[in-house]
Amino acid sequence: MAFADTTPDDSALIKQGEYIARTGDCMACHTVGNNKPYSGGLGIKSPFGIIYSTNISPDPKFGIGDYTEKEFADAVRKGVRKDGSYLYPAMPYPSYAKMTDQDIHALYVYFMHGVQPVAEQAKQTDLSFPFNQRWGIMFWDKLFTDDGAFKPTASRSDEINRGAYLVQAAGHCGSCHTPRAISMQEKAYDDSSDQYLAGTELNGWNVPSLRAGGDGSKGIDGWSVQDIVDYLQTGRNVHAAVGGEMTAVIQHSTSHMTDADVKAIAEYLKTLPQQYAAGDSKSFSEDARKKTEDQLTQATNLTAGQRVYLDNCAACHFVSGKGAPNVFPPLAGTALANSANPTGLVSIILNGSRLPTTPKAPTQLAMPDFGWRLNDQQVADLATFIRSGWGNSQTAVSAADVKKIRAQLPPPAVTSKPGDLDGVEHYSSQKSQ
Numbered sequence: 001m002a003f004a005d006t007t008p009d010d011s012a013l014i015k016q017g018e019y020i021a022r023t024g025d026c027m028a029c030h031t032v033g034n035n036k037p038y039s040g041g042l043g044i045k046s047p048f049g050i051i052y053s054t055n056i057s058p059d060p061k062f063g064i065g066d067y068t069e070k071e072f073a074d075a076v077r078k079g080v081r082k083d084g085s086y087l088y089p090a091m092p093y094p095s096y097a098k099m100t101d102q103d104i105h106a107l108y109v110y111f112m113h114g115v116q117p118v119a120e121q122a123k124q125t126d127l128s129f130p131f132n133q134r135w136g137i138m139f140w141d142k143l144f145t146d147d148g149a150f151k152p153t154a155s156r157s158d159e160i161n162r163g164a165y166l167v168q169a170a171g172h173c174g175s176c177h178t179p180r181a182i183s184m185q186e187k188a189y190d191d192s193s194d195q196y197l198a199g200t201e202l203n204g205w206n207v208p209s210l211r212a213g214g215d216g217s218k219g220i221d222g223w224s225v226q227d228i229v230d231y232l233q234t235g236r237n238v239h240a241a242v243g244g245e246m247t248a249v250i251q252h253s254t255s256h257m258t259d260a261d262v263k264a265i266a267e268y269l270k271t272l273p274q275q276y277a278a279g280d281s282k283s284f285s286e287d288a289r290k291k292t293e294d295q296l297t298q299a300t301n302l303t304a305g306q307r308v309y310l311d312n313c314a315a316c317h318f319v320s321g322k323g324a325p326n327v328f329p330p331l332a333g334t335a336l337a338n339s340a341n342p343t344g345l346v347s348i349i350l351n352g353s354r355l356p357t358t359p360k361a362p363t364q365l366a367m368p369d370f371g372w373r374l375n376d377q378q379v380a381d382l383a384t385f386i387r388s389g390w391g392n393s394q395t396a397v398s399a400a401d402v403k404k405i406r407a408q409l410p411p412p413a414v415t416s417k418p419g420d421l422d423g424v425e426h427y428s429s430q431k432s433q
């Protein structure tokens with residue numbers, strides 16, 4: 001259907017399309033900070049260089065106002081532009097390929113009639129040879145993407161199928177949570193493979209597994225459906241508080257989903273069996289946690305890292321390492337503290353972290369930044385303690401590691417003014433494994 005065929009007063013359809021844009025998180029990549037919605041220009045780091053998102057407001061000159069529905073559908077699901085050139089997979093079309101015609105139709109009507117046109121040129125991508133040769137992407141698409149639409153599984157309930165659809169198609173959760181192969185494609189785009197959502201790394205930051213079924217001993221498999229719902233709606237639960245690039249996903253997307261949709265996602269994730277590796281510690285040791293708690297309480301024979309912890313962190317995260325449910329996240333047994341790569345943990349210590357404001361949890365809790373206060377050696381001692389205290393089991397961090405991470409950090413999220421977190425180049429594509 002072409003632009004002219006849709007009736008602008010089709011307000012129910014526009015509303016539906018707006019909701020689908022939320023489930024697809026189009027805002028996170030196509031808007032910079034407080035700029036006009038969908039005016040584009042967000043720089044996304046990729047292995048080839050920085051790729052800028054485009055203006056997808058309905059302006060006919062600078063945006064997509066002259067796209068027919070077919071052209072829009074081809075851009076979103078196949079990564080092919082109106083002029084026939086190929087989009088970089090920084091736009092998650094390999095996942096959107098699974099979106100239904102119905103959803104694409106509502107999305108199109110919303111973008112044409114529910115979004116304000118913005119007559120501004122977005123910053124343009126300017127990669128060096130050979131990555132500026134867009135035709136190369138055609139071969140990548142042919143090899144690695146399958147344009148199969150989502151197929152519900154007959155043996156699953158409607159709720160689980162709905163969750164699977166949201167996760168695999170619009171939600172594109174796998175674009176960050178599924179490991180990538182050497183040529184950058186996700187190792188799986190659906191749950192027919194046990195690599196799907198099995199966890200990986202994003203710019204040195206641990207992206208946990210979302211496979212929530214299992215014996216409850218590793219990461220998210222110990223979370224209940226309600227724990228997952230709380231996290232997706234508010235960015236916090238009894239086990240964790242969100243940091244890193246997941247913050248924008250919660251802020252712009254999952255916190256706006258209906259209760260039924262978020263629950264469907266959680267129920268679906270609970271059907272995926274967790275992967276256990278030979279070296280995984282099968283159970284978190286409460287004895288080991290208690291031992292560290294006792295040591296910190298007695299405050300004798302402390303290591304350098306333990307001293308830094310007592311002076312700077314214990315007021316909020318407590319000597320127990322258990323934090324306070326839904327307010328201060330625990331440090332004992334968490335994915336972030338037990339990730340092989342210390343970048344996420346060290347980044348949070350240096351830069352602080354701000355929880356997103358969401359409809360269900362409007363208070364903006366923040367962890368202060370310590371980068372100005374602690375030197376590289378102090379941060380290294382502290383991170384080493386956190387990674388090995390309370391039953392955590394990771395290797396030491398050196399001052400040289402901290403120095404390297406510090407040099408690459410954006411300005412702190414916390415001392416900057418609220419909202420700035422949206423404007424930084426937080427949304428980047430993944431490193432290959």
Ligand code: HEC
Nearest residue numbers: 024025026029051052053054056075081087088090091092
């Ligand atoms: C992870 C980041 C990301 C998300 C999420 C995302 N996009 Fe994109 N999108 C991009 C980038 C980057 C480009 C430009 C790619 C290029 O230049 O090759 C793009 C390009 C496009 C284009 C092509 C525009 C043109 O100039 O032809 C359309 C249409 C589009 N996106 C629509 C959407 C819609 C609709 C959604 C939500 C369902 C969405 N995008 C979500 C990153 C994203």
Ligand code: HEC
Nearest residue numbers: 171173176207208219220240241242243244245246249335
């Ligand atoms: C832009 C990348 C990105 C996308 C897209 C993304 N995530 Fe995440 N997600 C992350 C990162 C990074 C973390 C780790 C956050 C932290 O360390 O605090 C995370 C953490 C999580 C966690 C917490 C797991 C744990 O063990 O702590 C859940 C649950 C989650 N994501 C669900 C989802 C779902 C559902 C989707 C799709 C709707 C999704 N994510 C899409 C990057 C992403």
Ligand code: HEC
Nearest residue numbers: 241242243312313316329334336353354355365366367370
């Ligand atoms: C004023 C209270 C406060 C102090 C002091 C504090 N934190 Fe936090 N911390 C928080 C809050 C609130 C969060 C949740 C914010 C977020 O996730 O965006 C948090 C989050 C974290 C996280 C992320 C947890 C996860 O699994 O995502 C880590 C790690 C952390 N703090 C470590 C520390 C360390 C180490 C110190 C001492 C240098 C410290 N905190 C001092 C309040 C505090």
